[in-house]
Amino acid sequence: MNQLDQRPYFFDAGIRFTCRRCGACCTGAPGIVRVSAKETEAIAVHLGEPLSRVIETYLTVWEDGYRIKEADDGRCLFFGDGCRIYPVRPTQCRTFPFWFRNLRSEARWKAIQKECPGIGSGQFYSKADILTLLFDEIP
Ligand code: SF4
Incomplete structure (x- = not known):
């Protein structure tokens, strides 16, 4: 994970997210x-x-x-x-939307953002937080 920490990602500045409990996912x-x-x-x-x-x-x-x-x-x-x-x-629900399949590209993340109203506001997740959740979700 240390090596992955060093790499640049589109979420380097962190992402805000709080689940609105809308049930869309x-x-x-x-x-x-x-x-x-x-x-x-x-x-x-x-x-x-x-x-x-x-x-x-x-x-x-x-x-x-x-x-x-x-x-x-x-x-x-x-x-x-x-x-x-x-x-x-x-775990799979707890770590959503910070799944590998959603974070592998910014385009994919933007698509998920349209489906999940919780993305973009609320709790702040740093790059390290996001990488931790991402690895939690992988079986
Ligand atoms: S779509 Fe987003 S805001 Fe709605 S329940 Fe799922 S995680 Fe929460």
Whole structure:
């Protein structure tokens, strides 16, 4: 990561972002949201539901953990009137929009910016913060 820190990026001056909880990234087009076994346990505790029920209702096996099931319209099953698991949301959700695929070019970032109203204001993320989140998200 030290070597990556030295390289110039379009986000060298940092980026402001605060999630508006609009749900635009949790609904619509289908996608895969990975959930680790540890994250699954935290979700069950947060919902106050047995682990087996959470797995059966909301998740399906994916790689070495799970992925969240989606409704027919692409909505995340944990998304009701807002995210029902926000404090314990999976790493993939917690690190959005600072994903490698979004940050690999400024053009890609501008496209994501149009979809996410949380980008551009709110909490300041330095280059180091962004790189840390980026590496957190990579499985
Ligand atoms: S699109 Fe952006 S502002 Fe809306 S819920 Fe997702 S991260 Fe938050």
